[in-house]
Amino acid sequence: MAQRGFLKSLLIVSTLAFTAVSCKPKDAKDCGFVKNVYGQNISWKTKEPIPLVINSSVPSQLRPAIYRAIKTWEDHAGEKLFRVIEDSSQASASPTKDGKNAIYFMHTWESNRQSEQGRTSVYWADDQIMESDIRINAANFSFYDQEPTQLVLASGIDGTVNALSNSDGYNFEALVLHELGHFLGLKHTTDRSSVMVTHLSAFTNRTVLSESDSESIKCAYK
Numbered sequence: 001m002a003q004r005g006f007l008k009s010l011l012i013v014s015t016l017a018f019t020a021v022s023c024k025p026k027d028a029k030d031c032g033f034v035k036n037v038y039g040q041n042i043s044w045k046t047k048e049p050i051p052l053v054i055n056s057s058v059p060s061q062l063r064p065a066i067y068r069a070i071k072t073w074e075d076h077a078g079e080k081l082f083r084v085i086e087d088s089s090q091a092s093a094s095p096t097k098d099g100k101n102a103i104y105f106m107h108t109w110e111s112n113r114q115s116e117q118g119r120t121s122v123y124w125a126d127d128q129i130m131e132s133d134i135r136i137n138a139a140n141f142s143f144y145d146q147e148p149t150q151l152v153l154a155s156g157i158d159g160t161v162n163a164l165s166n167s168d169g170y171n172f173e174a175l176v177l178h179e180l181g182h183f184l185g186l187k188h189t190t191d192r193s194s195v196m197v198t199h200l201s202a203f204t205n206r207t208v209l210s211e212s213d214s215e216s217i218k219c220a221y222k
């Protein structure tokens, strides 16, 4: 009797395994994308360019970097991916799930996550991204666009410059390129040549996609 019970449970296990295999989606190729519970790559399944609001908190001297980072992804995807909106009122004043995509320069950051350079929230349903918001940690990191000596110093919400902010500077275009990768659905990688490596080192101009980044983006966009 006990043995029959064992055989029965074995059958159930093998049936489940078979079902799981047969449900494996066609686009299960890894490609570096975040996956939903079904193992499908999540991405924006739209032919329209994705609206992205630049919040008023982003300094004007750093904004050209956002456009270049966008162009880099678009050049490799082979299509226009973004529609930039510089009117801050088109999205919430601070990052929240509001149905709008926006990028924010944050002057407050969680005290237990201060080493985090940026954070991109991605909301999806099924395998389709519905919304994404990018936070830049401007409370703890100083940024430059192309000229490392012209730093936008890390500062608090009251404008107080962070005492440590003169020692390091970070390439804003490189960070935005990385966060836009998340925005499009990509996850982190350990491939040192990729822009999707977790941490951006100080004064490192990581503004060019690796071969693998280029291949990844073409998996979902072209």
Ligand SMILES: [Zn+2]
Residues within 6 Å of the ligand: 178, 182, 188, 197, 198
């Ligand atoms: Zn990241």
